[in-house]
Amino acid sequence: MAANARNGYVFRPREAARPDHEKRIQALDLARRLPALTLSARQAAASAQAGLHGRRRAGAGENFWQFRPFIPGEAAQNVDWRRSARDDRLYVRQREWEAAQVLWVWADLSGSMNYCSPLSAQSKLDRALILALALADSAVRAGERAGWLGLTRLSAARDIVDSLAVALVAEARLNGELFEDLPQAAAPLRPREKAALIGDFLVEPAAFAACLQRLSIQGARGHVLMVYDPAEEAFPFSGQTEFYDEAGDLLRAGRAEDYVAPYRARLAAHREALSAAARAQGWTFAVHSTVRPASEALLNLRLALTADGTR
Known part of the structure; x- marks a missing residue:
């Protein structure tokens, strides 16, 4: 949702431009954003890593954790007969649970993600990029391999944040497919692979469901995080207001306050439809406001993706 109103909630659509020119503008904008965002991503990953410290648990893995009766x-x-020989009881060597060894990340970089109201200091696009890059960094820190869904190969390199950022800018300059509101060219995920999709998902629920079904056809699972600006939930508009979508189409409202109840009802129904589509494929679904700390969302993502089962 975007609005241009005298109350200060302003997001003007881009002027019409040739597709190649528009692509160039978006690529340059992405290149401009990324240096600061990669730093924020590393900071968020480090903070989440501290939050995950001490959350070890038993399961399939290689690292020794503890002995149990x-x-x-x-x-x-x-x-474990060697340990049992030192006591009059039998003991089992318990290994530490290890998260999925493969994690794909993806963030929506389409036009609607540029929205940033006065209620937030960060656009949805910036927050989504920080979370996607930080999640990849956090996965590599945990010994996993990570990659950008439909764009890069898997990597366990410590410079994963930089390599993903370079790949994003290069792909944006080439064909602009990054600016789609759902993953377009990604092949089905392999069994036991996981993915994290981050965006505002202002799309038809049927298209969203079809996307998850395509990715999950081989039994893979993942997590969907719907990022929103607080104004998109509160709908704090009143009086004469002009609403634009990302294509530049205009809706004039004489009394914006008359739209509050139906808007909130439709938003709730939309979120429930997306959540139901995710659950149908065994995925988890959550929402995240841009006024909340990025580290909070990142920690919740890591916990959701490393859970034994999906909620």
């Missing part, structure tokens, strides 16, 4: 009825091959 043997439970009658479980397989005898689980017994």
Whole structure:
């Protein structure tokens, strides 16, 4: 949602331009944003890493965690005989649970993501980029491989944030496919791979559901984070107001306050439709306001993606 009103909530659509010229403008804008955003992404990743510290748990993995008493009825091959020989009890060597070894990230960079009201200090686009890059960095720190869905290969390199940023700018300059509001060219995810999709998802629920179904056809799972500006939820507009969409189409409202109730009802229904589509594929779904700390959303994403099952 975008509005141009005398109450200060202003987001003007771009003037009509040739597709190649518009693509160039978007690529240059992305290149301008990224240096500061990569720094914010690293800071968010470091903060989330501190929040994850101490959250170890048992599961399938390679790293030793602890010994626990043997439970009658479980397989005898689980017994650690060397440790058991030092005591009069049987013990099992328990390994630390490890998160998925593959994580794909994706962020919506389409026009509607540029919206930033006076209620927030950061646009949806900037927040989505920070979260996607920070999530990839956090995954690599945890020993996983990460990549940008439909754009890059998987990597476990420590410079993952820089390499993704370079790839984003290069792809934007070439063909502009980054500016679609849903992943377009991504192949189905392999079994046990996970993905995190971050955007405002102001799309038809049917298109959203079809996208998740295509990605999940082989049994892969993931998480959807719907980023929103607080004005998009509160709808603080009144009096004569002009609303624009990202294509520049205009809606004039004589009394914007008359739209509050139907708008909020439609927003709630839209979110529920997206959530239902995610649940149908075994994915999790959450919403995040740009006035909340990025580290908070990142920590919740990491916990959701490393859960044994999906909620």
